[in-house]
Amino acid sequence: MIHTHILVCGGTGCRASQAKEVQEELVSLIKDKFLTESVQVTTTGCFGFCEKGPIVKIIPDQTFYTQVTPEDARDIIEEHIIKGRKVERLLYEDPKTKKRISDSIHMNFYKKQLRIALRNCGIVDPENIDEYIARDGYQALGRVLSIYTPAEVTDIIKQSGLRGRGGAGFPTGMKWEITSKVEATQKYVVCNADEGDPGAFMDRSILEGDPHSVIEAMAICGYCIGANKGLIYIRAEYPLAIGRLLVAIEQARKYGLLGRGILGNDFEFDIELKYGAGAFVCGEETALIQSMEGRRGEPVIKPPFPAEKGYFDCPTNVNNVETFANICPIILKGAEWFNSIGTEKSKGTKVFALAGKINNVGLIEVPMGTTLREVIFDIGGGIKGGKKFKSVQTGGPSGGCLTESSLDMPIDYETLLDEGSMMGSGGMIVMDEDDCMVAISKFYLEFTLDESCGKCAPCRIGNKRLWEILNKMTKGEATEKDLEKLIDLSHTIKDTSLCGLGQTSPNPILSTFKNFKHEYLGHVRDKQCEAGQCKDLLHYTIDAKMCVGCTACLRNCPVGAISGEKKKPHLIHQDICIKCGICYEKCKFNAILHQS
Amino acid sequence: MTKVKNLEELVKLRNKLKDKIQVRTITEGNDLVARIRVAMGTCGIASGAKETFEALISEVERLDLKVLITTTGCMGACYAEPTVEVTLPNQEPIIFGEVDSKRAVDIINEYIIKGKLIDGVVPQNYQSI
Numbered sequence: 001m002i003h004t005h006i007l008v009c010g011g012t013g014c015r016a017s018q019a020k021e022v023q024e025e026l027v028s029l030i031k032d033k034f035l036t037e038s039v040q041v042t043t044t045g046c047f048g049f050c051e052k053g054p055i056v057k058i059i060p061d062q063t064f065y066t067q068v069t070p071e072d073a074r075d076i077i078e079e080h081i082i083k084g085r086k087v088e089r090l091l092y093e094d095p096k097t098k099k100r101i102s103d104s105i106h107m108n109f110y111k112k113q114l115r116i117a118l119r120n121c122g123i124v125d126p127e128n129i130d131e132y133i134a135r136d137g138y139q140a141l142g143r144v145l146s147i148y149t150p151a152e153v154t155d156i157i158k159q160s161g162l163r164g165r166g167g168a169g170f171p172t173g174m175k176w177e178i179t180s181k182v183e184a185t186q187k188y189v190v191c192n193a194d195e196g197d198p199g200a201f202m203d204r205s206i207l208e209g210d211p212h213s214v215i216e217a218m219a220i221c222g223y224c225i226g227a228n229k230g231l232i233y234i235r236a237e238y239p240l241a242i243g244r245l246l247v248a249i250e251q252a253r254k255y256g257l258l259g260r261g262i263l264g265n266d267f268e269f270d271i272e273l274k275y276g277a278g279a280f281v282c283g284e285e286t287a288l289i290q291s292m293e294g295r296r297g298e299p300v301i302k303p304p305f306p307a308e309k310g311y312f313d314c315p316t317n318v319n320n321v322e323t324f325a326n327i328c329p330i331i332l333k334g335a336e337w338f339n340s341i342g343t344e345k346s347k348g349t350k351v352f353a354l355a356g357k358i359n360n361v362g363l364i365e366v367p368m369g370t371t372l373r374e375v376i377f378d379i380g381g382g383i384k385g386g387k388k389f390k391s392v393q394t395g396g397p398s399g400g401c402l403t404e405s406s407l408d409m410p411i412d413y414e415t416l417l418d419e420g421s422m423m424g425s426g427g428m429i430v431m432d433e434d435d436c437m438v439a440i441s442k443f444y445l446e447f448t449l450d451e452s453c454g455k456c457a458p459c460r461i462g463n464k465r466l467w468e469i470l471n472k473m474t475k476g477e478a479t480e481k482d483l484e485k486l487i488d489l490s491h492t493i494k495d496t497s498l499c500g501l502g503q504t505s506p507n508p509i510l511s512t513f514k515n516f517k518h519e520y521l522g523h524v525r526d527k528q529c530e531a532g533q534c535k536d537l538l539h540y541t542i543d544a545k546m547c548v549g550c551t552a553c554l555r556n557c558p559v560g561a562i563s564g565e566k567k568k569p570h571l572i573h574q575d576i577c578i579k580c581g582i583c584y585e586k587c588k589f590n591a592i593l594h595q596s
Numbered sequence: 597m598t599k600v601k602n603l604e605e606l607v608k609l610r611n612k613l614k615d616k617i618q619v620r621t622i623t624e625g626n627d628l629v630a631r632i633r634v635a636m637g638t639c640g641i642a643s644g645a646k647e648t649f650e651a652l653i654s655e656v657e658r659l660d661l662k663v664l665i666t667t668t669g670c671m672g673a674c675y676a677e678p679t680v681e682v683t684l685p686n687q688e689p690i691i692f693g694e695v696d697s698k699r700a701v702d703i704i705n706e707y708i709i710k711g712k713l714i715d716g717v718v719p720q721n722y723q724s725i
Contacts, residue, residue, distance in 0.1 A: 045717065047721070060687065122681070123668060133606070133610050206669075240637070254599070263606065361674045
């Protein structure tokens, strides 16, 4: 029977530093020592600790060896496996204490991710309320109803320092307090589940993985502000999340955790779903309320804020999914516990959806104040294909692109704003050297153009003009005057738009212009695209020295722009070439050059 | 399902259910051989988690094993979907990535029955409260 497992990291980073050789050496030593019946070597996915690779981990004792060379394999087998003594020199040394750490459980590196909002995701069965209850589910609601007054609960949330996870970061406790103080016969709790940023999927994952955490928190909010009705505004494009929410609500009702007289108290609360058609602007709370009322999803001028006049003119408290997911642990573990995590002004953790040119695409949750470098390189496992990091986009279409120089900044609401981006809902798209920043701004602007509701002129017309200028740039037709106009108009749109969508839509342009000015100038002055993305600015040519005349490009060219004889250098006819790039992909000899 | 009348009852219910879900407390006397969780968020399902789930169930039925298989939400490792977490009695859970129907069968026959790991383990790098 196998009693010891040796895990060898099979990530790209470790592979590059001889992980494969280490593994082969381990396997052959195990054979030599007749251990095949009891010890097994297995390749794993990336441990995300690439700078110290190759990584070897021993199970069950969780020993974590770093920078293992093929020569070290003998010691691991002879010392650790046979004699049971850990190989001290291969253990990870804590950079601060200079102490060797024997197992991964005690390594700070493995504490980089802390799951509060995602605490049950991937653990409980979302369609079984019993599993949620087993993990302290509905205990917070129970305690709130029997021990605290509404004001006391609101105070706990205020003390915790929790801020809205939907983007702007308004203090949640304060929002609850304001809504609770407005006198009215009917109030509402609204959960904003209209997640629309490109590349963001944390709210969906929470609703799909742990719907009860949101339901319970909404009931607690209802108790605090004096509302008996909760509404979840969710986009119809999230059918699985909707399905699981409906199951969860039904189960909570059956247990008497929703409805009348919850847990023997004189408190009534129930939840209904409202479906959105997937308009980005409906994530803005006033537009969301308009849409819920059955009107066009268009923002209205604030004040009055929804806290005073919201859903059908009743005081309404709107919070985002992730914000709600943080509530119950705060009640159970206390404001001080939550307060101790994070930075001075941003408390707790934040969930990010890692996407783009990164190895470990996925959903992560880190304490506020973690640096971008830790997120991208340690947790995300670095850039795909060993390419160079160029930029990371945070905050979706309202956010901005940050560069290498921001990598060591702690992530919190203020720092990201100072750096010219924003927290947003937590999408994080990583870009490498092959991404053209002008094209990226154009992409985000295309999104805002599609999603603009059209109510105010700066957003409706202005963004279209911005897009036209960017389009000219990518085609090499723009002048320096256009560039001036682009920046000038961006500021005007920011200053004069009605809602958050328009006020932030030029952010991708402004932040990329600030950080990658030379790329804009390159497109305008020299008609060059440094990253080789804007195809109108590219020229494909054949390097006669490299070309062996295999005819692969000639055969695959869709427009017959390539001529040449077998075994002789080929030629691309520029007047016919449509710059599709197929020849570049097909050439096995790196003979096709694409330059701007 | 009966209604939970007060906090006291809820606490009792929690304590009763806790052992059921805490897989690590599976002890020798318990006859459960393993607990399997299949990540079935939208991303998991899109990459074939439903087929994986069915393959796991049919293999467990075929071999008549006492294995508890449940669905769960996203485990966060989108790059390795479908992901499956397997917990053997008194052991740390192991997460396997890119589990298609074939690998699902392998997990049961190799890891659960023989205790052998198969390639493609996804290292877990978070702590949950």
